[in-house]
Amino acid sequence: DIQMTQSPSSLSASVGDRVTITCRASRTFSNYLNWFQQKPGKAPKLLIYAASSLQSGVPSRFSGSGSGTDFTLTISRLQPEDFATYYCQQSYSSPWTFGQGTKVEIQ
Amino acid sequence: QVQLVESGGGMVQPGGSLRLSCAASGFTFRTYGMHWVRQAPGKGLEWVAVISYDGSHKYYADSVTGRFTISRDNSKNTLYLQMSSLRAEDTAVYFCAKDPAGLALAGYFDYWGQGTLVSVSS
Numbered sequence: 180d181i182q183m184t185q186s187p188s189s190l191s192a193s194v195g196d197r198v199t200i201t202c203r204a205s206r207t208f209s210n211y212l213n214w215f216q217q218k219p220g221k222a223p224k225l226l227i228y229a230a231s232s233l234q235s236g237v238p239s240r241f242s243g244s245g246s247g248t249d250f251t252l253t254i255s256r257l258q259p260e261d262f263a264t265y266y267c268q269q270s271y272s273s274p275w276t277f278g279q280g281t282k283v284e285i286q
Numbered sequence: 287q288v289q290l291v292e293s294g295g296g297m298v299q300p301g302g303s304l305r306l307s308c309a310a311s312g313f314t315f316r317t318y319g320m321h322w323v324r325q326a327p328g329k330g331l332e333w334v335a336v337i338s339y340d341g342s343h344k345y346y347a348d349s350v351t352g353r354f355t356i357s358r359d360n361s362k363n364t365l366y367l368q369m370s371s372l373r374a375e376d377t378a379v380y381f382c383a384k385d386p387a388g389l390a391l392a393g394y395f396d397y398w399g400q401g402t403l404v405s406v407s408s
Contacts, residue, residue: 221400222381222398222399222400223395223398225395225396225397228386228394266331270394272393273345274345275393278330279330
């Protein structure tokens with residue numbers, strides 16, 4: 180199975196900050212990497228697919244990059260509604276696996 | 287718009303069985319693969335199972351293989367998860383989720399239901 184490791188596990192930030200979350204895979208693959216946002220008590224929401232493609236309806240302040248084993252989710256200017264937990268997920272091979280999550284909290 | 291509505295969750299004793307359902311609408315259900323993903327209380331996300339658009343291909347996480355069965359009824363636009371030999375560690379919110387690739391499997395999830403809670407306890 181491919182292990183996905185996110186860093187940091189949590190971070191504190193202020194509205195307007197630039198936030199970067201990193202995801203590392205235990206095996207290399209091209210761009211089969213997706214990012215999800217989850218708010219408490221809600222279902223996850225797809226933000227980014229294929230490492231850098233923005234899902235329809237997602238604000239452009241979200242962006243993704245990377246290839247191989249190292250991937251990044253960036254929020255350019257953090258908004259109040261962005262405080263949530265973020266997960267990366269590999270879609271390269273079954274079983275499809277998630278990172279452990281990064282909780283973005285208000286500073 | 288795409289809607290996925292899970293039902294069938296509840297409390298069950300260890301060793302028991304439960305069947306979850308997911309009613310789909312707003313898209314051509316019979317042309318998309320569908321997944322189940324679960325989340326234990328306070329924990330991260332774990333992919334559980336997937337079924338191809340026509341039901342001909344099914345894959346499972348090792349943790350549920352031999353105990354859970356995924357199925358679908360395309361005439362009813364409904365996805366199912368039959369769970370048996372349930373264990374305490376199966377306690378989780380179970381989400382159904384749509385695969386974005388028609389007729390194939392992309393292996394990720396573009397729409398999710400709201401989830402249904404399964405609690406396994408004596």
